[in-house]
Amino acid sequence: MMKQSYIDYFRSIDTHSPISSEFRIRTLSGALISVFTLVLTIYLIGSEYTYNLTPTILDHVHVMPQSPDGLEVEFDITFPHIPCALLATDANDPTGQSQSFHIDKNHRVWKHRLDKNGNSIGKKSRFELGNTIIHEDQLDSLKAAREISSADDSKSESAQQQLEEADDEEYCGSCYGAGDEDECCNTCDDVKRAYRRKSWHIPDIAKIEQCRHLVRASNEEGEGCNVHGKVALSTGGGNLHFAPDRQWEKEGDKSSNPNMLMGGFLDLNSIIEMFNDAYEQFNVSHTVNKLTFGPYMPDEVRRSLNLTSQLDGVSRTVTDGYGMFQYYLQVIPTAFQFLNGTTIQTFQYSVTEHTRHVDPGSNRGLPGVFFFYEVSALHVEFEEFRRGYSHFFTGVCAAVGGAFTVMGMLDRLMFDWKRSNVRTVSGGVLG
Numbered sequence: 377m378m379k380q381s382y383i384d385y386f387r388s389i390d391t392h393s394p395i396s397s398e399f400r401i402r403t404l405s406g407a408l409i410s411v412f413t414l415v416l417t418i419y420l421i422g423s424e425y426t427y428n429l430t431p432t433i434l435d436h437v438h439v440m441p442q443s444p445d446g447l448e449v450e451f452d453i454t455f456p457h458i459p460c461a462l463l464a465t466d467a468n469d470p471t472g473q474s475q476s477f478h479i480d481k482n483h484r485v486w487k488h489r490l491d492k493n494g495n496s497i498g499k500k501s502r503f504e505l506g507n508t509i510i511h512e513d514q515l516d517s518l519k520a521a522r523e524i525s526s527a528d529d530s531k532s533e534s535a536q537q538q539l540e541e542a543d544d545e546e547y548c549g550s551c552y553g554a555g556d557e558d559e560c561c562n563t564c565d566d567v568k569r570a571y572r573r574k575s576w577h578i579p580d581i582a583k584i585e586q587c588r589h590l591v592r593a594s595n596e597e598g599e600g601c602n603v604h605g606k607v608a609l610s611t612g613g614g615n616l617h618f619a620p621d622r623q624w625e626k627e628g629d630k631s632s633n634p635n636m637l638m639g640g641f642l643d644l645n646s647i648i649e650m651f652n653d654a655y656e657q658f659n660v661s662h663t664v665n666k667l668t669f670g671p672y673m674p675d676e677v678r679r680s681l682n683l684t685s686q687l688d689g690v691s692r693t694v695t696d697g698y699g700m701f702q703y704y705l706q707v708i709p710t711a712f713q714f715l716n717g718t719t720i721q722t723f724q725y726s727v728t729e730h731t732r733h734v735d736p737g738s739n740r741g742l743p744g745v746f747f748f749y750e751v752s753a754l755h756v757e758f759e760e761f762r763r764g765y766s767h768f769f770t771g772v773c774a775a776v777g778g779a780f781t782v783m784g785m786l787d788r789l790m791f792d793w794k795r796s797n798v799r800t801v802s803g804g805v806l807g
Contacts, residue, residue, distance in 0.1 A: 405790045413783040420775035428768040431715060431760050433680060440755040443611045444709055447723070447751065452604035452666040453618060456494060457659035459596035460487045462620040465603055466569060469614040474573040478608040479560045481548060485605035487565070489591075492598050549586055564590050604666070611751045619744025620658040657697025658743045664690045667747070669707055670722035677712055681758060686727050694731060698743055702730045705749040712758045724756070725749070
């Protein structure tokens with residue numbers, strides 16, 4: 377009896393007691409409202425699913441308390457009318473002082489020769505700047521030169537092994553005292569750049585291992601050059617530039633140094649050569665195949681944020697033989713946080729461009745392509761966000777419950793309206 381009384385008590389508080397079918401009145405309008413309610417419910421559930429379980433992007437902008445540690449720049453630029461032997465790549469800080477590229481096992485600069493049709497000449501090699509291997513006999517001469525160098529300098533067995541692995545990814549060439557700590561000089565250009573940064577003079581380029589097989593500009597007549605790589609620059613601003621320079625080719629070359637003295641005076645040929653170099657015209661037309669700052673961001677993230685590298689694929693034709701093409705880049709630190717908590721720290725940039733004429737001998741610059749950059753104090757953060765299942769089920773209950781309640785009220789109103797019309801009609805007929 378006690379158990380039965382508990383059951384009866386629970387039955388008494390049933391607020392969802394069913395109504396017997398014999399007391400239900402089924403109408404055509406009620407059926408139409410029921411179908412509409414079902415369709416509306418499915419739509420609301422789908423909307424709640426999209427709203428609560430599809431990741432969205434939240435963005436925040438704030439001022440950075442401190443600058444990033446470093447700025448990685450990856451570039452790929454083609455100069456169809458400048459030989460690789462004349463093309464110098466360098467970077468300066470805002471004061472005009474040379475910046476280090478921090479060449480190491482992760483940061484490299486490569487140049488590849490191009491024919492007049494834009495096709496690569498020879499084998500593309502990571503460590504060959506303007507010196508791609510074209511003929512098999514070059515391999516034999518390279519091997520012989522290394523054996524002679526090993527015998528003359530009495531190199532140890534470990535040093536010989538290092539030379540044999542010069543084309544290996546792990547190779548780190550010597551900068552001959554001009555490099556920073558842990559800096560590698562894997563190419564002749566790397567050595568020249570390190571010496572120029574120190575304002576040192578290369579005594580004899582023939583003694584530099586990386587420059588033993590340097591190809592001259594006279595052998596690259598009518599050719600172009602593709603230069604690409606990844607370097608680390610200062611976040612304090614500055615510029616990355618690519619400029620044709622005869623002195624770059626002659627750096628440390630005794631046989632073609634215009635500053636060689638003849639009895640204490642410059643000879644006439646050297647003076648003429650200096651004037652020719654100063655007034656030489658160059659076609660710095662170029663194509664920026666790629667220019668990015670910071671780590672790589674996945675394509676799906678870039679598409680979702682509508683991020684594009686504005687200069688990728690851009691070609692510029694410079695008709696002025698003394699033209700300097702300048703890009704001004706505003707680099708904005710950007711962070712993207714995924715749902716799993718992983719964060720990518722990278723950079724966006726905006727760009728404006730300008731072409732200027734440089735008068736020879738004006739000391740106002742040289743023909744070339746310059747990328748002036750400045751790191752913004754603003755920091756943009758994108759966060760991948762999803763509300764979750766608790767919000768989803770709460771929204772579904774509210775939406776579905778509201779739909780059934782409103783449609784039930786509408787069904788009741790239509791039923792009462794129809795019944796009142798029937799009574800009115802019936803009363804009129806009877807009267």
